[in-house]
């Protein structure tokens with residue numbers, strides 16, 4: 001009989017509930033008990049008087065895999081938010097670590113499952129460095145976590161982008177407009193690349209491929225000259241203008257909030273091409289709603305595999321997807337570097353083959 005804790009941390013993501021159901025199901029199958037902590041790592045600071053956790057059972061979690069959001073709540077700031085930039089690690093205050101240790105001992109936890117992205121897995125690593133038995137599950141719509149081919153939630157976000165652009169395209173076509181669609185992804189262009197390719201965007205601008213507005217204008221003009229009514233430009237929130245990433249004037253977890261590039265380039269492109277242009281920022285629609293089937297299945301697989309790691313006492317490790325197989329990797333390796341789009345990868349080459357412009361000199365629509 002084991003007692004295990006589970007928490008999710010950082011921005012929410014479709015599929016979180018599927019992971020929870022996977023962990024609870026696999027633990028129950030082994031006769032173990034599961035405690036779910038509310039509001040990310042903050043739940044670990046619970047006291048006897050203020051409990052921010054509860055026991056999770058197969059009954060209380062039945063079919064939550066179909067639900068968006070997370071039944072446990074989450075935060076991407078607070079006492080454990082240690083990520084201060086790419087590859088940089090902050091520190092957790094010693095009293096916070098002490099309280100965490102106390103909670104783990106008081107509840108007799110044999111292991112803690114941390115479901116989170118690179119910031120949360122960096123926190124998990126710090127907890128494992130003070131001797132806590134931690135395993136990780138990779139979460140983020142951005143798909144930017146190292147050592148796994150995919151994070152759950154990413155494909156659901158791509159689905160939202162695809163469906164949105166399909167809708168945007170019909171109105172753009174009616175009005176002979178250009179539409180600039182800004183998508184999430186932080187410093188990785190996966191959502192823009194997959195979403196843009198799936199919805200047939202004409203231009204895809206990524207953080208990993210530096211672009212020049214002049215090249216984008218050139219490629220859009222060629223399309224219009226060929227008689228194309230609607231023009232679709234997908235831009236990742238982290239795409240750079242020269243060396244500059246555009247940010248909103250607010251911060252989360254000490255990291256700047258990205259955004260604004262869509263509006264900026266929409267204006268510039270409209271001026272240069274004289275095509276009436278609108279900007280749509282898809283924002284948090286990409287994180288909301290029910291997970292698609294792929295993420296439900298990946299979520300329950302990750303959850304059950306995390307319980308497998310605990311059974312084999314393989315701590316400080318994270319479950320990961322390699323090809324079609326679930327494997328495990330060290331959390332340390334997973335957070336070493338961001339998983340970003342390789343500008344020469346097959347997917348980018350396929351897009352170029354289909355005439356997609358990346359706004360660089362190599363592009364020719």
Ligand code: F6P
Nearest residue numbers: 011140141142184185186252258
């Ligand atoms: O990391 C997931 C993500 O959705 C990013 O794509 C985006 O930049 C960020 O979180 C938004 O964070 P918040 O919910 O704090 O606005």
